[in-house]
Amino acid sequence: MRDFTRVDVIASKPVKIDNVNKTVNIMGFTYKIVMSDKVEMDDNTGYAGKILYQNQEIHVKDGVHKQYRFATLMHEVIHGLLYHFGVSEHDEESIDMIANGMASFIINNKDLLNEWTA
Numbered sequence: 001m002r003d004f005t006r007v008d009v010i011a012s013k014p015v016k017i018d019n020v021n022k023t024v025n026i027m028g029f030t031y032k033i034v035m036s037d038k039v040e041m042d043d044n045t046g047y048a049g050k051i052l053y054q055n056q057e058i059h060v061k062d063g064v065h066k067q068y069r070f071a072t073l074m075h076e077v078i079h080g081l082l083y084h085f086g087v088s089e090h091d092e093e094s095i096d097m098i099a100n101g102m103a104s105f106i107i108n109n110k111d112l113l114n115e116w117t118a
């Protein structure tokens, strides 16, 4: 089982994150969101994000464009959903497609989401 991931997109406008929610609920499990300048796995620091199921943590690279950061968070959330559904093997390309699609949908439909989920 993989406990990590990366998104191969180069950010163009680095920004630091400050005033945001630092936990996310995935299927009733509360994951702490850990912002970090480097997301490391096996001595490789080229990752944008990773999810640690047993620690209930999602690590997201900071200092990147907020849309890229959100897409990274969505990527890890999709991993988390699959994990808690009992699916242990995750295809990274499919995860990226779903995560980027969902990130785009959420970013571009905030009014609809507020109205339909309030």
Ligand SMILES: [Zn+2]
Pocket: 004, 005, 006, 075, 079, 092, 095
């Ligand atoms: Zn992944």
